[in-house]
Amino acid sequence: MGPGNDTLTQLRRGALPHCVLAVIGEQDRYGFELVKLLSERSGFEISEGTIYPLLSRLRRDGLVETTWRESESGPPRRYYRLTTDGARALAGFQIAWVEFRDAVDDLLAITERSGASDGT
Amino acid sequence: MERDEPDTHGENDMTDAHDPIADYLARLERAAAELPDDVAAELVTDIRAHLDEVRHHDPGDARARQALDDLGTPETVVAAARAELVPDEAGAPVAPPAPPMAPRGGIGREILAFVLAVPGPVVAVVLARTVGGTAGSAPATLVLPPLLVLLAGWVLVWTSRWWNAGDKALATALWPFGFLLPLALWLVPTQTCTTMNGQEICEGFALAPAVGIGLFIALIVLVLGGTAWLFARASRRASDPGTAHARTTEQHAGSR
Known part of the structure; x- marks a missing residue:
C-alpha cells in the first residue's frame, strides 16, 4: 500500500487553494462557475461543496474579495476577484511550485534509473 | 461592497x-x-x-x-x-480545539511552599544557631536564614500553577502569619493585680480562660482549615486538565 494515497491527498489539499487563486486570477468568476471549473479537472477528486469553505477562508485571509451581481437571466451571483495580496500569493506559489515540481521530477528520474539498473 | x-x-x-x-x-x-x-x-x-x-x-x-x-x-x-x-492551510483532519496539553501534575510545589513558609523559618533559626557556633547568635544570622527560607516559600506560592491570585494572597497571609496568630494569644498582656491597702487594683486586660481557649481553638481551626482548603483547591485543579489550562496562562503572565 505505502503512503501513496495519503501523500496525494495532502498534495491536493496543499495545491488546491492556489489553483483556486489561479482560476480567479485569470478572470473574475462566480461560485458555481468556479466550482465546475475545478471539479471538471480530474485529479482533484473533491466534493464540490467543500470548495465554498475554501473560498470563504481565502476571503477571510484577504486573498480574494467578493461582490454579488445580478445576472441577466439567472439568480444573483457572487463573483470572486483576486486582491493584491492574492495576486502576490499566487505569484509566489507559481515560482515555488515550479522549483518543487522540478526537484521532485529530478529525484524521481534518478530513482527510476537506479531502480532499472538494479533490475528490481 | x-x-x-x-x-x-x-x-x-x-x-x-x-x-x-x-x-x-x-x-x-x-x-x-x-x-x-x-x-x-x-x-x-x-x-x-x-x-x-x-x-x-x-x-x-x-x-x-x-x-x-x-x-x-x-x-x-x-x-x-x-x-x-484552523489556521493550518492543509486542512488537516478536523482537530478538536486545543487538546488539553496543560500539564497535569501533583501539588509538590504547593506542599513545599507550605513547608518552607511555616516550619521553615523556625528550622532555619534553629539550624543557624547550632551550625553557626558563636556567629550563630549574631542578629544577621538569626534574621537572614529564616527570611530567605520564607521568601523561597512565598516564591513557590506565587508561581503555583493551581492557585489564582486570591488563593496566593490567602496562602501568603496564612503562611506563616496565620500560624503566628494562635501563638500571639499568649502575648496578650495578662492582667496583673496588686493588693494595695486591702484593695485589689488590676491593670491590663483579661480574657476569661474559657474565652481565651475558645479563641485559640477557633484560630487554629481557621488556619488549618484555610490551609486544607488551599491544598484541596490545588489538588482538584491539578487533576482537572480543563482548569489547568486556564491556570497555566495565568501563571505565564504572573511569573514571567
Whole structure:
C-alpha cells in the first residue's frame, strides 16, 4: 500500500487553494462557475461543496474579495476577484511550485534509473 | 461592497417537503449550527446560490439530485468549513480545539511552599544557631536564614500553577502569619493585680480562660482549615486538565 494515497491527498489539499487563486486570477468568476471549473479537472477528486469553505477562508485571509451581481437571466451571483495580496500569493506559489515540481521530477528520474539498473 | 444575502433566492423558495434541494439546505443549516454564525451564514448562502444556479439551468429533480451528490453531504461540507477555521492551510483532519496539553501534575510545589513558609523559618533559626557556633547568635544570622527560607516559600506560592491570585494572597497571609496568630494569644498582656491597702487594683486586660481557649481553638481551626482548603483547591485543579489550562496562562503572565 505505502503512503501513496495519503501523500496525494495532502498534495491536493496543499495545491488546491492556489489553483483556486489561479482560476480567479485569470478572470473574475462566480461560485458555481468556479466550482465546475475545478471539479471538471480530474485529479482533484473533491466534493464540490467543500470548495465554498475554501473560498470563504481565502476571503477571510484577504486573498480574494467578493461582490454579488445580478445576472441577466439567472439568480444573483457572487463573483470572486483576486486582491493584491492574492495576486502576490499566487505569484509566489507559481515560482515555488515550479522549483518543487522540478526537484521532485529530478529525484524521481534518478530513482527510476537506479531502480532499472538494479533490475528490481 | 459585498452584501451578505442576494435580494432574491431564485426559484428555490418553494417549501415542498419532498424537494431534495430544500431538504439538503435544511440539513446543511442544522449541521452548520456548530460553526461561528457568520461562517455558517456565508456557507448556507453560497450553497443556496449554487443550487439556485442548478435549478435555473435545469429545474428537474434528477439534475438536482446529481448536483447534491456532487456537492457532497451537508456534513462533509460543514466538516470542510470547520477545517478551514484552523489556521493550518492543509486542512488537516478536523482537530478538536486545543487538546488539553496543560500539564497535569501533583501539588509538590504547593506542599513545599507550605513547608518552607511555616516550619521553615523556625528550622532555619534553629539550624543557624547550632551550625553557626558563636556567629550563630549574631542578629544577621538569626534574621537572614529564616527570611530567605520564607521568601523561597512565598516564591513557590506565587508561581503555583493551581492557585489564582486570591488563593496566593490567602496562602501568603496564612503562611506563616496565620500560624503566628494562635501563638500571639499568649502575648496578650495578662492582667496583673496588686493588693494595695486591702484593695485589689488590676491593670491590663483579661480574657476569661474559657474565652481565651475558645479563641485559640477557633484560630487554629481557621488556619488549618484555610490551609486544607488551599491544598484541596490545588489538588482538584491539578487533576482537572480543563482548569489547568486556564491556570497555566495565568501563571505565564504572573511569573514571567
